[in-house]
């Protein structure tokens with residue numbers, strides 16, 4: 001039984017989220033405009049695309065991962081999409097039907113399937129990164145899944161058996177020394193672990209960080225000398241979930257804390273700073289500034305609705321924010337930096353963990369559903385200006401990822417890439433914006449001969 005959109009039991013399986021049912025290869029895609037000569041590599045966009053009709057209530061976090069890639073080679077482009085073939089999906093294919101209940105239906109677990117594929121399906125549906133020449137598809141409840149460049153699933157990668165527990169979907173690569181910094185959280189002790197892999201991919205540092213309660217922690221921040229963790233009261237309650245209740249609940253009276261730890265530090269030496277109750281899903285970037293640390297991120301005043309798995313609709317608009325942490329004084333100053341809500345923040349990753357002049361943030365028409373965007377804003381922190389690009393009323397965009405111009409010298413020499421889907425034609429373009437002038441018309445639109453369902457994170461893996 002595969003997905004029948006007409007009988008879809010969830011709003012998250014219809015419209016622009018309707019899963020696709022095939023794996024395609026399309027070559028020599030039509031290009032409107034001209035692909036820049038410096039743009040050589042692979043655009044990847046991960047997201048949920050369940051192969052089988054779900055058991056009970058479906059949440060977008062549940063769907064089998066599907067990676068959609070556009071390869072830009074010699075001025076031409078080709079498209080390929082593949083399911084991530086997790087053990088859970090293979091167990092379902094064998095049985096011809098969904099076997100995993102998902103986050104809103106945790107109580108539905110078949111012991112035989114658990115024995116075969118684990119208690120949580122490792123959908124790997126959230127993000128795709130490259131480190132030490134491994135392409136890793138990530139989902140924060142599980143270890144990474146390694147993919148080939150042609151998107152074949154090679155299996156889970158546990159750093160030669162050294163990784164204990166899960167890995168966030170938002171690891172950070174230090175652009176100078178090539179280290180990979182990441183964390184994993186768990187509803188069961190230890191609630192938080194911090195890890196470092198060296199440039200060769202060897203896991204060289206792991207430490208537990210004590211938290212009073214298990215919390216859902218989606219992202220973190222890295223500076224040249226520090227790692228920052230946001231301990232916000234989005235509390236796990238597995239017992240409630242097994243009884244059919246919500247898996248995560250918001251407890252604002254418990255407050256939000258910002259933890260600062262030295263890179264490769266012992267978890268016991270983390271320093272906590274109290275913040276107003278708030279939630280950060282993703283960060284732009286963070287950097288050291290003498291005795292201060294600067295953190296930039298969109299800030300939700302409460303847990304986003306998307307984390308309430310039994311009713312996943314947004315209620316809060318995330319506002320651009322800055323936190324300035326004074327390590328000598330032991331204080332944090334924070335303030336809103338713009339009145340335009342936005343999410344899926346990105347920077348030029350060649351400067352991740354160092355100061356970035358430019359921040360890129362996606363704009364949404366509504367925050368009812370949190371990853372359906374319609375444009376991007378570029379902030380210039382030096383000039384204190386911004387520039388925006390919005391797509392046509394019938395169009396919906398995704399995350400805008402920065403692709404550096406290999407011949408460039410300035411921080412914004414490069415392009416912003418995003419999938420843009422037109423509701424009117426039910427097809428998707430890979431849109432290429434000049435990052436130096438995002439308000440200008442796109443320099444190229446690569447026509448994908450199908451609709452790519454709305455999904456999660458995009459990345460650019462340049463040829464080297």
Ligand SMILES: [Fe+2]
Nearest residue numbers: 169218282457
């Ligand atoms: Fe994310």
